[in-house]
Amino acid sequence: xxxxxxxxxxxxxxxxxxxxxxxxxxxxxxxxxxxxxxxxxxxxxxxxxxxxxxxxxxxxxxxxxxxxxxxxxxxxxxxxxxxxxxxxxxxxxxxxxxxxxxxxxxxxxxxxxxxxxxxxxxxxxxxxxxxxxxxxxxxxxxxxxxxxxxxxxxxxxxxxxxxxxxxxxxxxxxxxxxxxxxxxxxxxxxxxxxxx
Numbered sequence: 001x002x003x004x005x006x007x008x009x010x011x012x013x014x015x016x017x018x019x020x021x022x023x024x025x026x027x028x029x030x031x032x033x034x035x036x037x038x039x040x041x042x043x044x045x046x047x048x049x050x051x052x053x054x055x056x057x058x059x060x061x062x063x064x065x066x067x068x069x070x071x072x073x074x075x076x077x078x079x080x081x082x083x084x085x086x087x088x089x090x091x092x093x094x095x096x097x098x099x100x101x102x103x104x105x106x107x108x109x110x111x112x113x114x115x116x117x118x119x120x121x122x123x124x125x126x127x128x129x130x131x132x133x134x135x136x137x138x139x140x141x142x143x144x145x146x147x148x149x150x151x152x153x154x155x156x157x158x159x160x161x162x163x164x165x166x167x168x169x170x171x172x173x174x175x176x177x178x179x180x181x182x183x184x185x186x187x188x189x190x191x192x193x194x195x196x
Contacts, residue, residue, distance in 0.1 A: 002060055004071055004102045005115040011068055012118065012134040019068055020133060024126045026100065030114050033099040056110050059103040072103040073112070148173075 011023030041048055064070045075098040101109035117136060121129075148169075155168040 002058055002070060003055060004058060004112045007067060007071055008112075009115050009117060009134070012129050015133060017130065021130050022068065024130055026112070027114055027118060027121075027126060029098070029100050030112050033111070034114070057105045059105050059107065074101050074103070074109060075099065076101050076109070 008023055008026055011019050011026070014020055014023070037048070058071045060070050061072055062070075100112040102112050104110055117138075118134070151169055151172055152165075155165040155172075159165045159168055
């Protein structure tokens with residue numbers, strides 16, 4: 001859960017207005033550097049290859065006072081042309097935005113990206129988030145995930161090694177898949193308690 005994108009989502013859904021404002025500010029900063037990169041791409045005519053977003057484990061600050069500071073960040077200068085031509089042919093100095101970076105476990109820095117869930121939010125929507133916490137109607141996990149979590153928890157209590165825990169989880173999941181719909185609770189009647 002300590003992915004920078006997850007932290008940003010948690011920040012914009014926080015009850016504290018200051019935390020939400022900071023989360024919105026991060027999104028705006030990241031969007032500005034991404035927009036600048038696209039502008040340079042269009043001006044230069046050189047397309048950057050599309051990269052698949054991959055999860056990179058961040059280095060965590062365990063001495064922080066809150067979750068908003070657990071990821072180590074820094075700002076990096078964005079390189080670009082010093083000036084841009086205007087429509088009347090005059091060159092105007094270009095001040096590129098700073099890019100927000102996070103430290104990985106390997107002590108390298110990677111750029112922070114906007115969470116896909118809020119990628120299409122308009123600037124007006126972001127301003128609304130400053131006043132009211134972000135909400136979405138997408139469940140964070142399904143009932144199948146709940147069943148799997150319970151199964152993994154049970155196996156860790158019953159078996160010592162990771163190998164036997166994994167074997168227990170996989171065999172139970174395979175059995176559930178094989179017998180799905182064939183056995184139901186309706187076939188079994190509960191015996192009523194009798195007074196002795």
